[in-house]
Amino acid sequence: xxxxxxxxxALYDVISGPAGAPxxxxxxxxxxxxxxxxxxVAMRPDGTIVMRTMSVEDYITxxxxxxxxxxxxxxxxxxxxxxxxQVAHLFSTYESRHAADDAKPFQRGINSIQLYNDGTRWxxxxxxxxxxxxxxxxxxxxxxxx
Numbered sequence: 073x074x075x076x077x078x079x080x081x082a083l084y085d086v087i088s089g090p091a092g093a094p095x096x097x098x099x100x101x102x103x104x105x106x107x108x109x110x111x112x113v114a115m116r117p118d119g120t121i122v123m124r125t126m127s128v129e130d131y132i133t134x135x136x137x138x139x140x141x142x143x144x145x146x147x148x149x150x151x152x153x154x155x156x157x158q159v160a161h162l163f164s165t166y167e168s169r170h171a172a173d174d175a176k177p178f179q180r181g182i183n184s185i186q187l188y189n190d191g192t193r194w195x196x197x198x199x200x201x202x203x204x205x206x207x208x209x210x211x212x213x214x215x216x217x218x
Contacts, residue, residue, distance in 0.1 A: 076160050076187060079103055079194045080148060083185075087135075088145040090171070095139060097132050104128050105188065105195040113202040145169045149180075150217045158189040165214045166201075179203050180210055 086100045110126045126134065138144070150165040162185040167177035181203035187194045204210045 074193060076153070076155070076162070076194055079187065079196065080151075080162065080164060080185065083196065083199075084146050084148055084166070087139075088147070088172075089139065090143045092140055095136075097136075100132065101128055103196050105197050108196050109198055111198070111200040113200060115205060115207065143170045143172075145172045145174075150215050152214065152218050158191070160187040160189075160194070161185070162187070163214060165210065182210070182214060 082099065083103055086096055086103070089095060108128060110128065110131050112124045112126075113121065114124075115121055146166050146168045148164050149167050151162055153160060153162045155161075162183075164183040164185055166181055166183055168179040169177050181201055184198075184200040184202075185196060186198040188197050189195075202208070
């Protein structure tokens with residue numbers, strides 16, 4: 073992707089769609105560097121924090137059955153970013169809905185996205201996300217782009 077904005081938009085777009093709509097997994101693969109990884113951080117009911125690390129292929133395998141049964145639409149609502157040369161880091165605040173026109177999201181959180189540019193285009197190197205919960209609400213500073 074030619075710009076950070078375009079790769080982030082493509083990242084949200086490729087995972088979003090109504091129940092049963094096939095996702096363009098080849099497009100998803102193209103957004104990530106070959107070494108690219110995804111990590112989900114969450115709190116278990118007992119209060120312990122866990123992290124699940126996935127390759128892009130792991131994500132595809134894990135989510136294809138779920139996306140076949142339920143709609144999933146995720147969009148960026150705010151962003152903070154830093155760039156130094158060919159490296160960029162974003163905190164991208166997201167909202168997730170089961171239908172694009174749902175009035176209220178069922179989930180919000182932050183995607184921490186690390187990107188690098190190989191001189192030709194940007195690639196996602198790491199994507200780490202954490203959803204908010206009762207014990208960890210989104211801070212006000214991440215609800216508005218800066």
